Amino acid sequence: MRSEHRPLILSLGLLALVACKKEETTEPTPTSPPPSGMQVVQSATDAGYTLELLSASGTLDVGYNDLQLRIKDGQGNAVSNATVSWLPLMTMEMGGNTHQHSCPYSALTATTSGPVGYQGHVVFNMASSAMGTWVITVTYDTGHGARQVDLPVNVTTSEGEFRKRYTSAVGTDGTTYLLAMIQPSAPTTGINTMVVGLYKRVSSMEFPVVDGYTIRVDPRMPGMGNHGAPGNVDLTQGTDGFYHGAVGFSMTGYWKINLVVEQNGSVLCGEPVTTGNEGSSVHFKVNF
Ligand SMILES: [Cu+2]
Structure with a gap:
């Protein structure tokens, strides 16, 4: 695009x-x-x-x-x-x-x-x-x-208690960002290719692709002590304009994919998962 x-x-x-x-x-x-x-x-x-x-x-x-x-x-x-x-x-x-x-x-x-x-x-x-x-x-x-x-x-709607493939958030710069998960569309155990469309709202009619940001990926199982999984690769923009990386799921079940959007190393939206913070406000959800 x-x-x-x-x-x-x-x-x-x-x-x-x-x-x-x-x-x-x-x-x-x-x-x-x-x-x-x-x-x-x-x-x-x-x-x-x-x-x-x-x-x-x-x-x-x-x-x-x-x-x-x-x-x-x-x-x-x-x-x-x-x-x-x-x-x-x-x-x-x-x-x-x-x-x-x-x-x-x-x-x-x-x-x-x-x-x-x-x-x-x-x-x-x-x-x-x-x-x-x-x-x-x-x-x-x-x-x-x-x-x-x-x-x-x-x-x-595509959103439910255990599913979510679209989200939006207001960044620290005051801009509204829109994130749409394209892959994985059929998640499996192991490492999944992840593709996300990242856009910003310029006006009610204009939502261009955002270029050159980084989307950090941290999948967690909230129902199982909030454990993570290996194999994640933070998303960076490909020549197709979409953001590409990988997300790991070490078992079947409900996973919350926590995201942090960064521009040149500074956080625009989302919060890292820490001992005091079990999830990011910017996230997708899958259940398989
Ligand atoms: Cu509307």
């Missing part, structure tokens, strides 16, 4: 918002799984095209979501030469006021394998509720001018 492209994408999205005529109908019922194994989350028809948003589970939840977008023409053939962008937007009713915000998300790029289409990811920072609803607005151009389609989506 290249954060510097986002303002451009936003500007194009706004231009398209002004430029193109809205005309779509949505079909809220998910259809049967396509051959890729990806399942339709939401679809809509527009100007003879069918747009499908897909995820592995056919659902969306808070945190990191790998997604695909497929555009089919009237004959059912997937379009590969469209220009596409998207904007996830939550509209919230708060005390009589309407507030809108986005969340971290990538650009859409052509799929490199599997069915023809476009791929990207969205890090939802809030679940859908009676207070707020998510819409992913897709702007696409198949060579006949930009058109815009709204895909209303339901985002469920």
Whole structure:
């Protein structure tokens, strides 16, 4: 993800918002799984095209979501030469006021394998509720001018007593940081590859990737004397923009993955685990 492209994408999205005529109908019922194994989350028809948003589970939840977008023409053939962008937007009713915000998300790029289409990811920072609803607005151009389609989506919570894969915290610099665990998605006993997306809130619409920080990793079992495990490697940023490292789990069960975010050796958010402090306020939770 290249954060510097986002303002451009936003500007194009706004231009398209002004430029193109809205005309779509949505079909809220998910259809049967396509051959890729990806399942339709939401679809809509527009100007003879069918747009499908897909995820592995056919659902969306808070945190990191790998997604695909497929555009089919009237004959059912997937379009590969469209220009596409998207904007996830939550509209919230708060005390009589309407507030809108986005969340971290990538650009859409052509799929490199599997069915023809476009791929990207969205890090939802809030679940859908009676207070707020998510819409992913897709702007696409198949060579006949930009058109815009709204895909209303339901985002469920990913947090429970023993699970958590998204968190946010206000740093010592006053900035709100957002952390999304991408790996391990299926933790096992031993050393697990760990991948985290780290973003900051610049405005309600801008959440760029944070570059060059360090995320310290300290997994503990709160139910078993808060013991740790060997094999942890603190996370540093890779060329893909995500933070890569490793987390060790010496046995099955519930683990709290305590995190400390540092910039040049100084702590921005999270607290180290010590004899007097059994956990960090910045953490993920897994149970397997
Ligand atoms: Cu919200």
